[in-house]
Amino acid sequence: MNMDKTYRTAEHESDDYQSNTHEHAGHLPGEIPMYFIGVVAYLLALFGPFSTLVSNFLFGVAVVLAGFHVIIEGIVETITDTKEKNKFHPNVHLLMTLAVLGAMAIGSFDESALLILIFAGAHFLEEFAEGKSQKEITNLLQMNPTQARLLQSDGSTKMVNVQEVNVGDQLKVLPGDQIATDGFIIKGHTTIDESSINGESMPKEKLEEEEVFASTINGQGTFVMQVTKDSSETVFADILRLVEQSRNNLPKAATKIKKIEPIYVKSVLFIVPVFVLIMPVLFNWSWEMSIYRGIVLLITASPCALAVSAVPATLSAISNLAKKGILFKGGAYLANLSSIKAVAFDKTGTLTKGKPVVTDSFYKDKAKQIKWQQIIATMEESANHPLATAILEEYGELQSLEMDVTNEIGQGIVAEYEGKHYRIGKPSLFDNVSDDIQAKTKEFASAGKTVIYFSEDEEAVALIALMDKADEKAAEAIAYLKKQQVNTLMITGDAKTTGEAVAHALGIDDVYSNVLPENKAEAITSLQNKYGKTAMIGDGINDAPALVKADIGFAMGDGTDVAIDVADAVIMQNDLLKFEYAYKLSKKLDKIIWQNIIFAMGVVLLLSVLNIVGKMDIGLGVLAHEGSTLLVLFNGLRLLFPLKKKAPENV
CATH class of the missing domain: 3.40.50.1000 (HAD superfamily/HAD-like)
Known part of the structure; x- marks a missing residue:
């Protein structure tokens, strides 16, 4: 299989998302230790017997150490993105940086430190939570086979890297081994756990000539297999490419959120100064009050929760489905x-099952039915048409007879037995057909079944109806x-x-x-x-x-x-209940994304209104804002858990 189809637009949007959202891909050196040193500095300033000057200095130390990565991402990435796009392209961290500097500028050192501590702490928790949504994908990648037991000419085995295995090589697989690559069994039999391929938990019995797949786990048997695919071309390798590709093709909700994020941030950066300037005129606020409320607005209007509304939920759903095959x-x-x-x-x-079965039969002479069935089974043993297997499954346990059987192209199968001539074929090959057989033929054909005749001395004496069952x-x-x-x-x-x-x-x-x-x-x-x-x-x-x-x-x-x-x-796996499961999960994903978006914007609106009426301060604003972001994340992570077998239809 070649599954290397690319989605360049989606990949570009995904890269943009990964580099610019509220979450960042990795940690700066010493970031987490610096954060905890900042926490200690904040606690010393808050509870220690220090003068106001020393306490404010410690609060400042807490801001620098705990918020170092936030400030760097806010300023440096905004400058970098602005240069790349040739237009002002701010991010959420810039809003937080400005809010912290603004709080310190008006003397609220304790609140500025609290802001950066909660924001940065929530930032780490968000990364941890989002990492959970990719855990199953990571586990899937770790299941990729790395070694194989290559069978040598003297019958011994040699452990080799799976990349050294070539098509046509023979591998020995011991009980409990992970199968290294795709192939088929040439000696031995076993049961194999194929859940990594098809999501089915029940092991499958495997006999000689049957296919086996890379990453699946051998049971208690030992067998020798012949390699049919290079390690980079196996079914499991294709699965890995598919899963990796799925992470780069974001849903419309995620890409739209990402596109509007810089516009939203620029709007906040415009509204806040206007807010500070007009509030003393409209509500007779002091300039100090107006600036303080402007800083609170800067915090509460940040779209952090909105930014994580769609992607973590989507990745969680994808990893859920990957486990189900x-x-x-x-x-x-x-x-x-x-x-x-x-x-x-x-x-x-x-x-349908893709495999026809015998559904009906009719014999003109019940006394000869067993004998005719023996003749039919013996004739079909040498047949090469797809219906032969179905007929043999129906009559194959009957004793075979000694007779000469010939496949005549376009004329069906013919045989001679005990001085009589027999033929099996489609109805159009037969001229001597009784009314009762014609009536049965019409009945079965109208039901969508395939009918074949069996004749003795050119007289149709029986018919068999077959169908690929639903x-x-x-x-x-x-x-x-x-x-x-x-x-x-x-x-x-x-x-x-x-x-x-x-x-x-x-x-x-x-x-x-x-x-x-x-x-x-x-x-x-x-x-x-x-x-x-x-x-x-x-x-x-x-x-x-x-x-x-x-x-x-x-x-x-x-x-x-x-x-x-x-x-x-x-x-x-050819199981349409898996399609039903995917549809249910998609419905739930859609519901959760909209829940997240509405909740995120509702919180911003509520906090902004409370700020205007004087019921909000920096500390409460930070707690409510970051708390809402975490709630949105954890709501999306619910999609990691399997749906109940009889899940409600309106999930």
């Missing part, structure tokens, strides 16, 4: 999922979407009767049948015009154009590389 190529796609109006599904392998999990997911007023549709190349039969079994609203691969994208356009924002879920090469055309394209993880490459999200 649902990978988004960007937070923007996850955020948009909640607003879809229609979902289009491919049929085979998405809504997936029960798909039915549950579709029922949920319908309750959310999301339209559900199937786009399939199958005949109308086949498509409608599956749609009816699953409760799908509408079916687009007989759709050629090149026309699937046109079908998506039609749905977008009719309903609005549309998601597409598919797994085949023929789904790729539709996945690209859809507002959000989902590829099923068992599908083709092309479908996975062009999709906006990947469900690592």
Whole structure:
């Protein structure tokens, strides 16, 4: 799979976000020790038996030591960003720096120190809280295999770096080992924990010739595998690229907040001086009171909580989904999922199990039924058509017979047994068909089933009906979407009767049948015009154009590389309940982001009003302001926790 699609605009916005928001990427040398020395200086000034001059000096020391990183980021980054963008580009830290200097200028040394202590302390807590939202992603990165047991020509093994393993090499895997790269078992059998790939907690049994994947954990068996992919091309490596990519593609809410942040800060820097100048005229305040209230306004109007309203919540949701085996190529796609109006599904392998089964059979002579079934099973053992496996699963336990079987291209399978001639094939190959078999054929075909005949001496004496059965999990997911007023549709190349039969079994609203691969994208356009924002879920090469055309394209993880490459999200297991889970989490993400935005701006408005009416001071303003920022962060971090299995529909 090639999942190195880039989103340059989103990446640019993300880089901008990381360099300029209230949070910063790393710590300056000695930053945290300096902060605690500043705390000690503040406590000595507050409670020590010192003169006012000494106390104010200690308060000043506290400001410099505890707020060093805030002041540096406020001044230096504003200058740097202004030069890069050729226009004034302030940040939130500049507001805090000016507020601290202003408080000291009017003699409020104790309050200026309190301001910087609480702001800087909350700053560290915010970084810690946001780090929590990326913990699962970090854990995922740490799961990348580093070593492998390379099998030598003499049968011994050698521990090598996984980068030294080449396609075609043979590796020995012992109980409890992490599988180093993708391949298939050539000797032995075991059970493997594949939760790092598909989010499923139940181990899967693996036999010879079956695929195994990098990063998964071997159970109690020992086996030898042959390498089929370089370590940089494994499924797990693709997952890591997807997750990393998702961190760089921010939702619209986050990018809009980032874009308006410098405008907001500039507005505050304009309003505060105007506020200081007009309040003595309007309310007859003293200049000292007006300046003090202006500094309080500078603090309370800072958009810290607004700046962290969207990104921590989005990263938390992405890491939650990654644990479930649902990978988004960007937070923007996850955020948009909640607003879809229609979902289009491919049929085979998405809504159905992708594996036909025998659903019905009819035999003209019940006395010969067992014998005919033995003949059918023996003939199908040499067949190469996809329905043979289903028939053998139905009759394969019957004893095989000794007979000559021939596959005749275009004529089905023929055989001779005990002097009689037998044939298995599609109905159009048979001329001698009784009315009862024709009636059964019509009945089964109208239900979307595939019918094949079995003849003895060119007379059709039995028929078998097969169907790719609908997936029960798909039915549950579709029922949920319908309750959310999301339209559900199937786009399939199958005949109308086949498509409608599956749609009816699953409760799908509408079916687009007989759709050629090149026309699937046109079908998506039609749905977008009719309903609005549309998601597409598919797994085949023929789904790729539709996945690209859809507002959000989902590829099923068992599908083709092309479908996975062009999709906006990947469900690592063919399980539509995972799509339901992603939709629920997207709805919750949307709700939490708006909660955060409304709460953040509500707090700014409330504190500003209280400041005007004289019910706010610097200390209380700092506590309320930074407290609201932390509440917004922790509200977003709720998305780290799994949703309940039967989560409320209106999450």
